[in-house]
Amino acid sequence: MRVLIGGGSGFVGRELTRLLRDKGHEVTVISRQPGPGTITWGELESHGLPPCEGAVNLAGENLMNPLRWWNEGYKNDLFSSRIDTTKTLSQAIAASSSPPHSWVLVSGVACYKPSQTAEYTEDSEWTPFDLLSKLVKEWEASALLPENVAKTTKQVVIRPGAVLGRDGGAMKQMLLPFWLGLGGTLASGRQPFPWIHVSDLAGIIAQALEPAADAPPALPQVFNGVAPALNTNYEFTKELGRVLRRPTIFPVPGFVMNTLMGSERAVVLTQGQKVIPKRTLESGYQYTYPDLTSALKQIVGS
Template identity: 85%
Template sequence: MTSLLSYGKPYWSKEIAANKLTNRVGGGSGFVGRELTRLLTNKGHEVTVISRQPGPGKITWGELESSGLPACEGAVNLAGENLMNPFRWWNESYKKDLFSSRIDTTKTLARAIAASPSPPRSWVLVSGVACYKPSLTAQYTEDSEWTPFDLLSKLVKEWEASALLPEDVAKTTKQSVVRPGVVLGCDGGAMKQMLLPFWLGLGGTLGSGNQPFPWIHVSDLAGIIAHALEPPADTPSPSPQVFNGVAPALNTNYEFTKELGRVIRRPTIFPVPGFVVNTLLGAERGMVLTQGQKVVPERTQESGFQYKYPDLTSALKEIVGS
């Protein structure tokens, strides 16, 4: 498969041999993008990155807009400014960048797919679970109805809407949306910022610790995206199929904290009050850590996807090398 991947941008593919697919990946240097590239390459796919800078194995966004979408079997959009960027203060400029980095690139890619004389057979957008309202009791599956209730849920709404293809293109291109939770891995994501204080024995729960903590190992998220990229067996549905990109385990922040401490053999006795998190990150961003949702990957499991790391113990042991 030829795939054009956008890690922080998109992904695409073109069949060039019976078992080899070419992939285009936008923003391929990102945390999830790197893992997805490794997985696709290991599966015999040829991956091309969509990037702001030209280089071997890359095409630029300018080339995409001027020359159109290269022939491909699949496309993936992983674009977006890092929500938890520790070097950016939570202000209007940052919020604007969160929206534009996701919505503008998604629109660009969706337009390129629609204008292609031979659109890809699969198109996957990776958004997030922020669409589901935080609750200690409610449980969300892919079929749960939701309406925007805050800034981040509004972002997801506009983001997913910007990926929709025209009806005539949707008749041949399978549309999917993967909504990941907190992505865990050894070389990026949330763990990159958490591990040092935990290794120093300074780790602790965030806020009450009772909030749900929807998480997924980066290898499983890449697997779900690749699973969603598989060409349709028959005529695609006119609307996107949603997959919750979370582990099947339902854990709280307290359970995550204690298990990480146990795996690395460190105490976790320094809780961080919610007001401290909100002061450091901004209330709208801080709630991602101090509140949470019980998200169930019902359709993901029904589709036949097999998790490598379905529980915290196996995921954390792989990440810390225990």
């Protein structure tokens, strides 16, 4: 299978590329910079979709970029980097004389309203309620294919939680306080913390790229890209401290997170949702890291 990956040079993209190539697939990355095995977004727009059986979009400005101050310019970049690239890819697929059999968008669980009691599956209805949920709404809408193309191209949306791994993702932000000797819960610690190991997210995407056995449904299939374990921030922090053999006695108040990160962005860490991968489990996907202990031990090398 030939797979085209938008944002394939990023943290998740590198893991997905490695997995697909290990399986014998051919990968082409869409990047802002030209290089071996890559095309640029400009080339995609001018030359159209290269021959491929699967397409994925992972492109987007890092929400947790510690070098970017939370302001209007950064918010605009978050929207444009996701929506514009997704539109470019979906339009290229729609215009192709031979569209791929699978088109996968990776968005996020920010569509689900934070709650300590509500449980969300892929079938849960939702409407935008803040900036990030509005982003997810517009992002996923930009991926929709015309009806005539959707008859042959399977559309999939995967909504991951915090992505954990050795080389990046949410672990950079979560580990820093521990290395400074300030490890502790964020805000109350009672907020749910939906997460997934990067290897499992790559595995779910790879499975979603497989051709449909029957005619694909008109609307995208949604899969929650989270581990089946339902953990709170407190549980995550305590387990991370245990694996690192470091104390977890210095909680970070919510107002500090809001001040440092901006309240609209800090909500990702100070609040959370109980997200259940119901359809992901029903699909038969077997998690490599279904629980915190196995995931964190692999990440920190214990």
